[in-house]
Amino acid sequence: MPQTTIYVSPRSLGAPDTRPPAVATTDLARLFAGNPALAGISLRVEAGRTVALLGPNGAGKTTLLRLLCTAIRPSYGRASVDGLDLDRQAALVRERVAYLSHATGLYDDLSARENLRFAAAMLGTPDAAGRVDRALADVGLASRADDRVRDFSAGMRKRLALGRILLGSASLVLLDEPYAALDNDGMSLVDQLLVAWREVGVTVLVASHSTGRFEALLDGRVTLERGLVVDASGKGVESTPPPLPGDPRPSVVEVAR
Amino acid sequence: MKTRILGYVALAAVAAVTAVALFVVPSDRNQGDAQRIMYPHVASAWLAYLSFGVTALAGIGWLWKRDLRLDAVAHAAAEIGVIFTAFAIWGGMMWGRPIWGVFWQWEDPRLTTTALLLMLYVGYLLLRRLTDDPERRATRAAIVGIVAAIDIPIVHFSVEWWRGLHQTATIGSPDRVLDPAAPMAFVGTLLGTLGAFTLAWLYLMIRRYQLARAEVAREEARRLDRLMSARTAAVAR
Amino acid sequence: MSTLRAEARIALAVARKDALAELRGRHATVSTLFFAAVVLLLFGLALGPDAARLAAAAPGLLWLAVVFAGILAVNRLHLLETDDGALEQLALYPVARRAIYVGKALGGFAVMLLLGVLVLGAVGVLFAVDVAKAWLPLLVTVVLGAAGVAAVGTFYAGVTVRLRAREAMLPLLMLPVLAPLLLGAVKASAAALAGDPFDELGAWLQLLVAFDVIMIVAGMATYGYLLEDG
Numbered sequence: 001m002p003q004t005t006i007y008v009s010p011r012s013l014g015a016p017d018t019r020p021p022a023v024a025t026t027d028l029a030r031l032f033a034g035n036p037a038l039a040g041i042s043l044r045v046e047a048g049r050t051v052a053l054l055g056p057n058g059a060g061k062t063t064l065l066r067l068l069c070t071a072i073r074p075s076y077g078r079a080s081v082d083g084l085d086l087d088r089q090a091a092l093v094r095e096r097v098a099y100l101s102h103a104t105g106l107y108d109d110l111s112a113r114e115n116l117r118f119a120a121a122m123l124g125t126p127d128a129a130g131r132v133d134r135a136l137a138d139v140g141l142a143s144r145a146d147d148r149v150r151d152f153s154a155g156m157r158k159r160l161a162l163g164r165i166l167l168g169s170a171s172l173v174l175l176d177e178p179y180a181a182l183d184n185d186g187m188s189l190v191d192q193l194l195v196a197w198r199e200v201g202v203t204v205l206v207a208s209h210s211t212g213r214f215e216a217l218l219d220g221r222v223t224l225e226r227g228l229v230v231d232a233s234g235k236g237v238e239s240t241p242p243p244l245p246g247d248p249r250p251s252v253v254e255v256a257r
Numbered sequence: 258m259k260t261r262i263l264g265y266v267a268l269a270a271v272a273a274v275t276a277v278a279l280f281v282v283p284s285d286r287n288q289g290d291a292q293r294i295m296y297p298h299v300a301s302a303w304l305a306y307l308s309f310g311v312t313a314l315a316g317i318g319w320l321w322k323r324d325l326r327l328d329a330v331a332h333a334a335a336e337i338g339v340i341f342t343a344f345a346i347w348g349g350m351m352w353g354r355p356i357w358g359v360f361w362q363w364e365d366p367r368l369t370t371t372a373l374l375l376m377l378y379v380g381y382l383l384l385r386r387l388t389d390d391p392e393r394r395a396t397r398a399a400i401v402g403i404v405a406a407i408d409i410p411i412v413h414f415s416v417e418w419w420r421g422l423h424q425t426a427t428i429g430s431p432d433r434v435l436d437p438a439a440p441m442a443f444v445g446t447l448l449g450t451l452g453a454f455t456l457a458w459l460y461l462m463i464r465r466y467q468l469a470r471a472e473v474a475r476e477e478a479r480r481l482d483r484l485m486s487a488r489t490a491a492v493a494r
Numbered sequence: 495m496s497t498l499r500a501e502a503r504i505a506l507a508v509a510r511k512d513a514l515a516e517l518r519g520r521h522a523t524v525s526t527l528f529f530a531a532v533v534l535l536l537f538g539l540a541l542g543p544d545a546a547r548l549a550a551a552a553p554g555l556l557w558l559a560v561v562f563a564g565i566l567a568v569n570r571l572h573l574l575e576t577d578d579g580a581l582e583q584l585a586l587y588p589v590a591r592r593a594i595y596v597g598k599a600l601g602g603f604a605v606m607l608l609l610g611v612l613v614l615g616a617v618g619v620l621f622a623v624d625v626a627k628a629w630l631p632l633l634v635t636v637v638l639g640a641a642g643v644a645a646v647g648t649f650y651a652g653v654t655v656r657l658r659a660r661e662a663m664l665p666l667l668m669l670p671v672l673a674p675l676l677l678g679a680v681k682a683s684a685a686a687l688a689g690d691p692f693d694e695l696g697a698w699l700q701l702l703v704a705f706d707v708i709m710i711v712a713g714m715a716t717y718g719y720l721l722e723d724g
Binding site for chain 1: 500503504507510511514515518519574577578579580582583584585586587588589722
Binding site: 029031032033034039040073075076225227228230244 | 488
């Protein structure tokens with residue numbers, strides 16, 4: 001498999017305790033048409049950690065990721081990324097976060113290269129042409145660079161979307177079920193990326209149904225169920241249950257270091 | 258309580274002013290009794306424009322403060338505004354029939370601009386209906402309201418220009434009622450009608466806003482309730 | 495003013511992307527042009543065959559065709575963003591959102607300009623109006639009119655792109671706001687064709703400029719809110 005070069009902004013370097021928490025939420029909640037998708041999350045993720053977000057469908061994993069990348073706004077509560085408030089410093093947050101969603105956000109009529117060239121222009125990637133070619137090679141799409149995305153399989157689209165993330169300089173990467181729809185080569189690519197990001201100090205949140213594949217790479221695990229955190233274990237991960245009406249605040253869940 | 262008093266006062270004012278307009282003030286020498294409808298027509302038109310201004314300003318307020326009650330104000334103003342606009346158009350048509358012989362004519366295009374205002378309102382209200390999520394609805398409505406409000410003066414101005422270049426000053430002009438040289442009785446009745454209608458508008462706005470605010474509060478309570486039940490259910494598990 | 499340059503670059507990148515997608519077979523431009531042609535033919539049928547009446551109505555018919563076809567064009571250009579969540583991805587880039595608006599409006603302007611010029615020519619042919627004689631003021635009018643339709647249309651296309659009943663709402667929202675533009679463009683075109691006997695051409699063109707500037711600024715200020723909240 002080809003070597004992957006991950007470009008990160010200087011912000012991501014440095015020991016974890018000198019950096020603000022990659023993710024810090026206080027009672028974060030989001031409702032859709034009156035139904036709570038997230039019912040109150042108070043979560044802290046230390047910088048540079050690789051954390052799995054687990055839980056069944058409808059638990060709120062995708063909602064949490066979408067909130068953190070500013071795709072949607074919270075209904076209640078606060079959150080910050082790298083110490084930047086989601087609500088008031090959203091533009092700055094967007095500079096630091098990359099999000100791989102179920103939808104790829106690619107333009108069908110453009111080629112792989114053109115899609116990435118556009119992304120590079122929007123991300124302000126220096127040496128755009130070179131970086132695009134590099135990203136295409138890194139995700140194994142160099143031979144299909146000039147083909148229409150319309151003709152790509154779901155796996156290839158996902159790889160191209162990962163290539164797009166490589167064009168940026170995010171310090172927090174949010175992956176929503178990255179292994180879904182990928183073949184063996186594709187899954188190896190994700191494994192490599194996780195290792196590479198970890199090496200450089202990028203914080204990664206991976207939403208998944210199970211951790212089998214990347215168990216060894218994980219620092220911590222957060223399990224969601226029906227919009228609430230039911231378990232938070234491992235290194236660099238901390239969760240507080242949300243306050244109930246009238247009850248005194250429950251004690252903070254212990255963190256294993 | 259205070260609102261109810263306002264309601265009675267407004268009702269009385271409107272009744273009084275209607276009586277004056279119909280029976281007390283002398284009819285226009287040239288236009289006859291048909292001219293009487295100009296009083297409520299002009300007053301309604303004024304309130305139609307005022308309402309849209311309120312809608313736009315409340316929309317700006319929502320975008321700034323994210324308080325759904327401001328969106329409720331915008332919604333209320335739009336609903337009441339559309340009523341006054343419709344009434345203004347109707348009044349214009351009723352006036353036009355005896356004076357011009359037709360319900361609609363294009364040489365005095367203010368009827369058309371008021372009709373366009375109606376379209377802007379209807380578009381705004383339909384847009385609101387098509388979005389379910391309260392915050393998304395408020396945001397979409399706010400920006401549509403703002404752009405429409407910016408457009409209204411341009412419409413007014415361009416149409417005035419159009420009119421100015423094709424000056425057809427006739428005796429049968431609705432401007433008679435706004436003419437500064439008009440007799441005091443006309444001016445006085447007009448101002449009185451304006452005042453009475455504005456009181457009625459204020460009353461309707463307050464009532465409609467109270468309804469909307471209650472709905473917002475109810476919805477908010479429902480949401481918080483769902484949130485809290487989700488939390489207590491999790492603890493119980 | 496380095497951020498201004500950066501924003502301009504973003505807008506151009508968006509416009510270029512739209513142009514690429516368009517050239518690759520989206521057919522937004524082609525279908526828009528043919529729609530305008532059909533509209534003109536139907537006008538001829540509905541208001542003809544009296545040549546004098548059609549010639550007198552020509553400025554109005556010109557701009558009605560442009561505005562109606564414009565609805566189609568701006569709708570199709572925004573539809574591009576429904577490709578697999580492209581709009582949401584667009585919202586996540588760390589760029590000034592007004593630059594995205596300007597970029598999409600630029601694309602719309604290019605299509606509208608082409609449309610306007612072609613419809614102008616078609617009107618000259620179909621309704622026996624001498625457009626060549628006053629080609630310069632007519633061209634200026636077309637440029638200003640195209641800009642206005644693009645600015646307003648792009649904004650409302652953004653509002654309705656994820657709305658139910660989108661096809662009905664876009665014209666309902668767009669057309670009343672375009673009334674002053676329609677008025678100004680028709681009057682300016684008529685004045686230009688008649689040789690500007692009342693010296694009013696300048697005034698109408700000024701109205702168009704004012705409309706365009708105001709609407710572009712309004713669009714830039716508000717479009718960004720559409721990209722919030724998925």
